[in-house]
Amino acid sequence: MTAETAWQRPASTGLLTKLMTAVRPQFRVEVYLPDPGDRILGRPLCSVLGCDRSGAEHRLCSAHGFRWRAAGCPDMSVFLADPGPLLHGRIELSGCAVDGCRYGTHGLGLCTRHRGRFTRSGQSEPATWAATFPTVSEPDHAQRGLPFCSLWIEYRHQLFCKSHHTRWCQLGRPAIQDYITHCLDRGKARINFSTLTPQLKLEFQYAVQRRFDDNSITAPTPVINWAIRVAANAGVSSLLDYDEDHWRAMTASKSSCSYQGFLIHARNAVELLAQGTGWEVEYDRDIWRLHTLPGVTRNPGKTDNARNNLRFDRISQPWLRNLAKRWIRQRLVSGLAVSTVLVDAGAVTRFxxxxxxxxxxxxxxxGVDRPLLERYLGWPAGQNGSQAMREDAVTCLHTFFQAIRQHGWDDSLPTTAAFFPGDAPRRPPAASRQLSEHVMAQIESPANLDRWSHPQCRLLTLILIRCGLRASDATSLDFGCLIHDGQGAPQGPGKVADRSCRAVLAGQHEFEWSVGVSGVMSDGFCDVAGSVQSKKSDGQVS
Structure with missing residues (x-):
């Protein structure tokens, strides 16, 4: 990239004000706990009955996952039937062995007071001594501090029992309410913004809010917390201190693309808020963010917030780049789909x-004349690419020259700079894209459909077969995609969803059987589409 096109940090004037206005109170917290049912940010609860921690691998929390692996990874139903005792932090702390005493133990199963008395008694068995000790009756012990701890407080100036008071001191004596929240939320999925500087904290809160509002791509809490740590360790005051390429280089060692992807998403979201959107903002850029432009016709099967970048930085001639921008803008505003315009831009880039x-x-x-174009006609044949690419290299460039003459963008274009019928290579007959009958018979076979490990995937396969949807159509549906009319009948919000809905209604009994529940039309299909969307964001669906 040349010096003229190098990235420059947008002016930060007013960004802090915009962030404070844009971030809702729901996200402007030090620690954000997503709802377990939140499809975007949340994580389902642990599968162990009564465990309120967030699930992770095999839908078990980290502690129960450790127990499951230590047990030799038995069948999940066997493990869930007997997962062991309650976890630390959820189990009742042991109290003094003396009847009626609820002070915490200090050794030998006795509290501090009774242990001293036992030591002075000269006896050898603390359990026998405790059984003969008179019952303690002290009804004036008020329960304060942690709501789940029933042990007595050692001293009146304290708020916790002996064990929890020690833990509070080990944590640096934080604010009482912060410590109580820490204990109650231990093991639950959370997003910790507390380590960030004020503006950087607002920027990440805004990025999380945007991902939540988009309701399209999942953002697990480990991914967000990793991005927060990277930004905090970088020592920046704003995500805009570095350009996108710098952030990518810093995080290139991370194997999973979702981690780096969220950090780039956060930076881009803040940049859009700082700069605004629209043609006046995008036109001067060498990389257009098409998802920020109004009135652009999206590709079939893509949502309105689907990301598409159009790169002009690969066109090295400034005079050609400026003309290509005018042409591409004219093509976009005329209603051509993004996929068509990307092909046009690729042809100019190859030229x-x-x-x-x-x-x-x-x-x-x-300097562009017919002799030059005749040399160009033989050049694509030596490049890697399909037959369609070689044809587009001629036809798209011909349309580009026609637009320059028609709109008078540059009168210096020679009249001989043109292509003629027969210049473009002939495209061979296209092969049939339909599956053969014997392949479809195997797919539709009930025995093969039953090989799905998840009934939702079996249902989705039937929907794709019945209504002829592509996988991209199914994965582009929003969560909760169905709407209901006045009589409560489900309907799709658009053509793709409507076809899916009709497919569900057409095979109602078969689909209900495939998932083993009733009422699949109203909820089941949305759950299926949402499940596939989540898998798509993790790279499991192509």
Missing amino acids: SRFLDQCSPTISSLA
């Missing part, structure tokens, strides 16, 4: 590469 390799001395559009 730019041809000029660099074969005619580097051309410095303006006036």
